[in-house]
Amino acid sequence: MTDKKCLDQKFSTTRLVTTEIIMFENCSDAAYKPAVASTDTQSKEEGGLRTQGYFKTSQTGKPLVTVVTVVFNGDEFLEETILSVINQDYDNVEYLIIDGGSSDMSLEIIRQYQHAIDYWVSEKDEGIYDAMNKGIDLAAGDWINFMNCGDSFYSNKVFSDIEFSSRSSCVLYGLTNLIYSKSLSKIVDPVSVDLKKDMPFVHQSSFVKASVMKSNQFNRNEFSLIADRNFFLTIANQDEVFEKLDLVVSNSDVFGISSVFSFKMEWEQIILGFRFNKIYMLIYMCKMPVRLLKHAIKQILPLSIANQIRSRVG
Secondary structure, three states, rough: OOOEEEOOOOOOOOOOOOOOOOOOOOOOHHHHHOOOOOOOOOOEEOOHHHHHHOOOOOOOOOEEEEEEEEEOOOOOOOOHHHHHHHHOOOOOEEEEEEOOOOOOHHHHHEEEEEHOOOOOEOOOOOOHHHHHHHHHHHHHOOEEEEEOOOOEHHHHHHHHHHHHEEEEEOEEEEEEEEEOOOEEEEOOOOOOOOOOOOOOOOOOHHEEEHHHHHOOOOOOOOOOOOOOHHHHHHHHHOOOOOOEEEEEEEEEEEHHHHOOOOHHHHHHHHHHHHOOOOOHHHHHHHHHHHHHHHHHHHHHHHHHHHHHHHHHHH
16 A cells, blocks of 8 residues: 655645655656756756655546646746646646756746656657657556646646546547637537547547557657647557547647648648548648648738637638
């Protein structure tokens, strides 16, 4: 029986900890041992509760939920993301932050909240999905969610409303509040589609069984922009069970990496369509001129007007 300790009742990440060391593969000693002084001034920076000897495990009726935030030079939005995690009213949350070697104030913000962060690391990486895979390696929870910098949970009751202890599906996904500006947002309900052919939700609004994520990490070598879509389509075609939640899970910034038009993105979508849905691929290719036109118009119109149009037509 693991001894449990409350470090601070105020935060979701400090109410249920243990001093029993949890071992992890593919990560440095600092990820699971108390911090020691480094003699290498060029080494990566690390911190958080794990480096102080505190860890997390699932408890009866309270499975451990891991949230991973990936950030690179995101000081403008990072604090909002952090607060949406540590202010959840669920008692057993593990929080990991993977920083890509930020040169702005991101590390200062992370250090400000490291008393409520299980583990954080700052080092150069090979892109967002490399960082997300690091988070998967480090996760000790039964469930994993990726709430990257700039996005946030819709409310502080999201975790408790989901009732993880009663869920047996592989993937849980819910509605998303799309943020166009500080004064403009729209709640989007995932459309009913064949999940073996399309992904109707954003990864921020999903929770995935950690065992499945650890055995099916993001294929960042083939997909540098839409590896999350490839992941969900892959496991759907492995007949993993998806369950839709009737609640809004996240606030998602529409100006994330996947929202920017690029021919590389177009090519990756075509590859994915060819693999899982050839009809979708053909339709997608036919609509490319329309997407190009929409992108050109967005560049011309004032941002406020472009946002109004996007919120109505998608």
